[in-house]
Amino acid sequence: MSQHDSHAGTALVVLSHHRTDSLTAHTARRAAARLEAAGYGIDMLDLHAEGFDPRMNVSDQPDWGNREKPYSDEVHAHMQRILDADVVVVVFPVYWQSVPAILKGWIDRVWNYGFAYGRSKPRLAGKRMLWLGLAGATADDPVVEGMQAVLEANLSDGIAYYCGFSHSTIGLLTDAEERPQTIDAEGNLLVGEAVAGAERETQYADLDRRARGFVDRFAADSLSVPNRATSGIR
Ligand SMILES: Cc1cc2nc3c(=O)[nH]c(=O)nc-3n(C[C@H](O)[C@H](O)[C@H](O)COP(=O)(O)O)c2cc1C
Structure with a gap:
């Protein structure tokens, strides 16, 4: 993890x-570099490299009667990284029109009751989120429209806005x-x-260009909106 103070705040790149x-x-990596150029300090969270365990376990199962319930140390450390971030940018391959299991497990375990939701004043209120999902489907595949809609319903409405984020882009x-x-x-699947x-270079350069567009627009919009102060959780 590398984290620096900077004028734009901190971007947690997952x-x-x-x-x-x-x-x-x-x-x-390119998204992190663009955010850094826009003035963000970067906290890079590589879930696999850090050995994140996506399995929900007994100590992280929400206890509905107690919003102050302590979770595992691992989860508290991840909660703090979210609190310390002004923006969260998640980069993932689209699997089954959703997120990979390790990312789903990070949300299930860390975005927990009493932390991410279940409070009259959400602790994550005002933060902004960008989900960059790489999909194998081609742009002209009719499946893409539904994929965009299902990701918006699931990730923006079901997670980010539900947890008080002020903005979420897919x-x-x-x-x-x-x-x-x-x-x-x-x-039939046609491969x-x-x-x-050169064609491949062009294809990947185009993907880079589209990704950069999402990140730059997100950073520009984020910087035009004042960030709210965040607080510790323990
Ligand atoms: C388990 C699995 C499920 C996938 N599901 C989808 C899908 O629903 N829609 C899609 O467009 N691509 C799907 N793909 C293709 C991946 O999105 C694609 O391989 C990936 O984005 C390529 O990036 P990478 O080289 O970094 O893995 C799937 C791939 C795997 C392995």
Whole structure:
């Protein structure tokens, strides 16, 4: 973890991918660099590299009668990183029109009752969130419209806004696969030729450009809105 004070505040960049040479990890590193250039101190949370355990366990199961219930030390440390952040940027591959299990586990365990929700004045109120999801589907695949809608309902409405965030954007990055894949009218999966050479460079440069657009717009909007002070949890 690297964390620095800076005039724009702190950006918690959450990477959810098992390979450090993945397109997702590359996109997370570039997002962090853009946020740093915009004046943010970066807290990079690589869930796999840090060995995050996504399994809900007994000590992290919410006790509905007690909002002050202490959770595990691991979860309290993650809660503090969220509190210390002014913006949260999550970078992940879209799996089954949702987030990978390790990222879902981070939300299940850390965004807990009494911390992320269940208070009359949400502790995360005013923070801003960007979800950058890399999808294998091609931009012209009809599945993309529904994917965008389901991610907005799940991640923005169901998680960020439910927890008092003032803003949440889904940055869906299609064409993340080197082999274009589509489903035809009969339900058959059609896997195209692997893109190679200059065409592949162009494809990835385009994905980089789209990702940068999401991050830059998010950073510009965030800086035009005053950040609210956050407080400790213990
Ligand atoms: C388990 C699994 C589920 C996936 N589900 C979807 C999906 O629902 N929609 C989609 O467009 N791509 C899906 N994909 C493709 C991934 O989004 C794609 O491989 C990934 O974004 C590529 O980035 P990476 O090279 O960093 O892994 C899935 C891939 C895996 C392994």
